[in-house]
Amino acid sequence: MDYPIEAEGLKKSFRQLAHGQGLTEKINDYLGIGKARHVVFDSFDLKVKQGEIYGLLGPNGSGKTTLIRILATTMLPDSGTVTVNGLDVSDSRNKDRISSTIGVVLGERSRSFYWRLTAKQNLEFYAAMYDVDRKEATERAEYILDFVGLGKRKDDSLFNFSSGMLNRLAIARAFLHSPDILLLDEFLVNLDPKASYDTREVIRNLARKERKTVFFTSNNAYEAESMADRVGILYKGRMVAEGTVEELKQRFGEKDTTVRLTFDAMPVGSDALVRQLRESGGISHTSVRGTTMTLIATEPMAGLENAVRIFKSKGVRVRNVEVLPSSLESVFINITRDKTNGA
Amino acid sequence: MVRRDIKKVIAFIRKEVLTSLSYRYAFISSMVFSLISLLFYFAMADVFRAAIVPAAIPYGGDYLAFLITGAVLWQMVTFGLYSVSSSFTVEMITGTFETIYLSRANLLTLILGVSLFSLAINVSLIVVSLLLAQAIFGVSLHFENILLALMVLVMTYFSMLGIGMAVAGITIVTKSVGQVVSIFTLLMAFLCGILIPLELLPPEAKQLSYLVPITYALDALRNVLLVGTGFEGILPSLIILLIMSLVLIPIGYKVFFICLKRAKKEGTLGQY
Numbered sequence: 001m002d003y004p005i006e007a008e009g010l011k012k013s014f015r016q017l018a019h020g021q022g023l024t025e026k027i028n029d030y031l032g033i034g035k036a037r038h039v040v041f042d043s044f045d046l047k048v049k050q051g052e053i054y055g056l057l058g059p060n061g062s063g064k065t066t067l068i069r070i071l072a073t074t075m076l077p078d079s080g081t082v083t084v085n086g087l088d089v090s091d092s093r094n095k096d097r098i099s100s101t102i103g104v105v106l107g108e109r110s111r112s113f114y115w116r117l118t119a120k121q122n123l124e125f126y127a128a129m130y131d132v133d134r135k136e137a138t139e140r141a142e143y144i145l146d147f148v149g150l151g152k153r154k155d156d157s158l159f160n161f162s163s164g165m166l167n168r169l170a171i172a173r174a175f176l177h178s179p180d181i182l183l184l185d186e187f188l189v190n191l192d193p194k195a196s197y198d199t200r201e202v203i204r205n206l207a208r209k210e211r212k213t214v215f216f217t218s219n220n221a222y223e224a225e226s227m228a229d230r231v232g233i234l235y236k237g238r239m240v241a242e243g244t245v246e247e248l249k250q251r252f253g254e255k256d257t258t259v260r261l262t263f264d265a266m267p268v269g270s271d272a273l274v275r276q277l278r279e280s281g282g283i284s285h286t287s288v289r290g291t292t293m294t295l296i297a298t299e300p301m302a303g304l305e306n307a308v309r310i311f312k313s314k315g316v317r318v319r320n321v322e323v324l325p326s327s328l329e330s331v332f333i334n335i336t337r338d339k340t341n342g343a
Numbered sequence: 344m345v346r347r348d349i350k351k352v353i354a355f356i357r358k359e360v361l362t363s364l365s366y367r368y369a370f371i372s373s374m375v376f377s378l379i380s381l382l383f384y385f386a387m388a389d390v391f392r393a394a395i396v397p398a399a400i401p402y403g404g405d406y407l408a409f410l411i412t413g414a415v416l417w418q419m420v421t422f423g424l425y426s427v428s429s430s431f432t433v434e435m436i437t438g439t440f441e442t443i444y445l446s447r448a449n450l451l452t453l454i455l456g457v458s459l460f461s462l463a464i465n466v467s468l469i470v471v472s473l474l475l476a477q478a479i480f481g482v483s484l485h486f487e488n489i490l491l492a493l494m495v496l497v498m499t500y501f502s503m504l505g506i507g508m509a510v511a512g513i514t515i516v517t518k519s520v521g522q523v524v525s526i527f528t529l530l531m532a533f534l535c536g537i538l539i540p541l542e543l544l545p546p547e548a549k550q551l552s553y554l555v556p557i558t559y560a561l562d563a564l565r566n567v568l569l570v571g572t573g574f575e576g577i578l579p580s581l582i583i584l585l586i587m588s589l590v591l592i593p594i595g596y597k598v599f600f601i602c603l604k605r606a607k608k609e610g611t612l613g614q615y
Contacts, residue, residue, distance in 0.1 A: 014610060069610060074441055076607045092604075099447045106613065112442040114358060116365035121358075128354030129446035131347050157365075173442075 001086055004101075004181050004213050005048035005071060010080035012066055013037040040066050041237045043080070053207060053214040055228030057221060057332055063237045064217035065107060068185040071215070072104045084181065100130070103174030103212075105167075105184045112170065113158055119145060119169055120154040123176055130177035137176075144172040148202050164195030168202065175206055182207065184216035188223050200227050221329035231328065233335055241335050245328050252331045256284065257300040261293045261307075262320040273314060280306035285333050296330055348452045355456025363460070374468060377418075381472040382479070384414050389480055398540030402569040408482045412565045413537040415469045419496045420557055422465050423503025424528060428511040428520065430457035435518070441613035450599060454508065462500060466493060473568075485571040495564045495577070498584045502556035505591025512595075512602030518614070531555050536562075556587040 015037055040063040048054045058064050069075035070082055073089050085101045087094040106112065113122050120141055127137030145154045148168040153161070161169065167187060174182055184203070188196045204227060207214045218224050224231050225245050233241040233248075241248055266288070274286045277295065282303025285296040297303030311318060363370045388410040399409035434440035434457075443453065470489065476482045506527075513520050532538050534548060535557035541549060552558045563580035566572035606612045 066610065069613075072445055074444060074607060074612045075610045076604070078608075096447050096449075099445060102445075104442075104445050106441065112438050114362060114437070114439060116362045117358065121361060125354050125358050126442070126446065128351050129443060129448045131350075131447050134350070 001050055003047045004050055004085050005046065005054075005083075005215055007044055007046040007067075007070075007082045008080060010041045010044040010046075010067075010070070010082055011039075011078045012041040012063075012070065012075075013039040013078060039237065041077075041080075044237060044239065046232065046239065048213060048215050049230075051211055051213055052229045053204070053227055054216070055224035055231045056215070056217045056234055057219070057224045057231055057328070058217070058234030059219055059336060062234045064219075064234060065185050067234075068104070068106065068183050068215075068217055071183055072102060072106070073098055100177065101180045103177065103179035103182045105170045105174050105182075105187045107185050107189070113166065115158045118155050118157055119150055119161070119172075122158070122169070123173060126173050127176050132177050140176060140178075141172075144175050145169075147175075147206065148172045149198065162195075164191050164199070167191060167195070167199055171199065171202060171206075175210070178210065180213060182212050182214045182216075184214065186217055186219065188218065188220065196223070203227070221327065221332045225328035233332060235336050241331075248328065248331045249326045252334050256330055256334060257297045257303075258324040258327060258330050259295045259297060259300075259304065260322045260324055261295065261318050262322075263291045263293070264317050264319050266291050273310070273316070276310055277307055280310060282306055285330075294324075294329075296333055348449070351448050351452045352455045352459065355452070356460045359457070359460040374464065377468050378472055378475075381414060381418070381468075382475060385411055385472075385476050385480055385482075388414075396540070398536070398542060402565045403483075405482065405569070407480060408484065408569050409565065411473070411476050411482060412568055413561060415472065416496065416499060416557065416561055416564050417532070417537055418469060419465065419499045420503055420531070420560075421528065422461070423500040424507050424510060424524060426458045426461055427454050427504070427507045428514045428524075430461075431511045432514055432519075435515070435614075438613070444612060450508075450596065454504070454511075458504075462497070466496060469496065484568045488567045488571060488573075491567045491574060491577070492564060495560055495567060495581070495584075498581060498588070499557065499560040499564075501588045502560065502584050502591065505588065505593070505595030508592070508595030509598035512599035515599075515606045515612070516602045516609075518611075531557055534558070556584055556591075559583045559587075 044063075044067075046067075056064055056067065066075065070077050070089060071084055073084075073095050076090055082089045084098050087098050089098060114125065117125065120138075123141035123145065124134070124137050127141060128134070132140060142151070142154065145151050148171055150165060150168055150172065153165065158166065158169075171184075171187065174184070182203070187203075188199060191199060200223070203214065203216075206212070216227070228245065230242070230244055231248060232239050241252060243251070270288060274288060274293075277283050277286050280303075282297055282299040282301075283295050283306070284298045285294075287294045295303065295307065385407070388407050391410075392405070392407040394406050395404070396406045396409065399406045402409055402412075431440060434443065448456070470493070473484060473486075473489075477484055477486070510520055510524050513523075534544070534552040535555045536544075536552065537557070541552055541558070544552060559580040563577040563584075566577055566580075603612075
């Protein structure tokens with residue numbers, strides 16, 4: 001199988017709720033006869049190669065979760081062909097065969113477990129649901145829990161688990177029945193940097209060791225860059241760019257300059273400072289993490305001059321200035337900005 | 344295949360037992376509450392024990408015993424109607440419904456898994472309440488027929504299961520069925536002879552009562568426990584219950600799948 005995940009001409013739309021509209025529209029909505037529809041995908045194509053780690057990067061609301069749910073068979077496409085391991089996801093007769101070959105981590109991980117059960121009991125229950133024999137399930141659960149770093153917490157109730165631990169448990173569950181394909185929906189959300197790094201390592205190592213095809217979604221360019229063999233950029237339901245990280249950087253990354261500034265301490269009123277920088281001209285994007293600030297300058301000289309002037313007027317001391325090589329984040333921003341501007 | 348499905352059902356039961364035991368106070372108090380509710384109803388009914396009700400005469404004439412058998416059967420009817428939809432609702436609220444759907448668990452496994460443990464608890468409660476009714480109120484019941492009575496109760500559950508599956512399907516789409524099922528339940532209560540003896544129903548309603556499975560279940564249960572009728576005596580009622588189950592379960596199954604498909608189309612399977 002060259003492409004275990006394939007979509008061709010996928011269309012998907014949802015009935016739009018008429019919040020804030022008149023009584024008639026609300027009654028129509030309630031009765032399910034509202035006509036307004038929100039189009040998520042209009043002729044969307046995707047091909048994921050055997051054994052690759054593919055990251056789908058897109059802003060919130062671009063259709064990432066919808067796509068994962070369609071691939072996982074919990075949502076039906078309106079039209080088009082979507083196949084997993086060559087099996088049409090729209091055909092309900094394929095559901096069991098698809099279920100056997102995919103491991104899924106959906107959003108809201110904390111809501112997908114039985115909180116009164118221990119980690120091991122949860123995995124044993126789901127193993128039975130996937131037809132893994134009880135003896136094998138116990139062995140596999142212990143092996144996977146060890147692998148994701150939860151071996152010592154296997155007999156703990158989930159009440160004592162952090163978000164990061166629940167994420168790792170969800171990953172363990174996805175690997176439980178040794179699926180060929182992993183579908184991971186924003187699986188690094190709410191994790192601290194260490195937990196995020198550990199989780200990425202777990203996925204990468206398990207995927208490489210067990211030769212899995214991994215398809216994950218994210219709205220964080222750094223996560224996608226650090227994990228994916230190939231990245232697709234999804235914007236308003238359309239694949240606007242696709243390739244390896246290097247290919248994307250070459251094609252879309254040379255326009256702007258990314259500069260990272262490090263401060264002795266983050267100045268008071270940093271939100272106002274960020275706003276002022278964006279409005280000063282020459283700077284298109286600003287993000288702050290701890291005592292560092294990343295600027296994407298569309299006009300490097302003018303942008304930096306403006307930034308220095310603003311810092312000086314506020315008495316902000318810059319400890320270090322670093323011009324960064326083009327990153328997937330800047331690629332992502334360039335592409336989505338161009339699309340927003342209608343380019 | 345069947346062996347794997349049985350293993351899934353066992354895993355479900357194990358999960359239900361572990362969960363119930365982790366809520367041990369709630370679990371015990373809900374059982375005590377159910378028992379006290381039934382006994383409270385028995386005590387209320389005891390006030391009217393002296394009344395001569397023509398409908399009770401074919402079953403021995405003890406009006407309290409007549410009401411008690413109706414009460415325990417009704418408990419099983421409401422359980423059959425609501426157990427699947429309420430279990431699915433809990434799974435949707437906790438967020439596990441979608442992850443179970445993602446697995447290889449089929450609908451039958453799911454239904455048996457979520458209901459068998461509760462069914463066992465319900466049947467046990469009914470047996471205990473009948474024993475207490477005999478001990479406290481001196482109601483004369485044919486306990487030698489208890490296995491036959493349990494058979495009637497379990498068949499009543501399965502005759503309601505088809506409607507329960509349809510209700511569960513509607514719950515998946517609408518997320519809450521509101522009072523629609525309650526209205527339907529009241530209508531059945533009116534028609535089956537639990538509230539009003541069949542003889543007193545208007546002729547049209549009496550005709551309709553023959554379409555309600557509970558009518559046959561009620562007659563069978565009262566005959567078994569109050570008159571001491573054996574298996575042969577209630578066989579016609581059991582056959583009708585079986586036929587109704589065989590008709591209603593596939594209809595409920597179909598309704599469930601239509602609703603499931605709609606929820607998948609609308610993308611609301613994981614929502615509540």
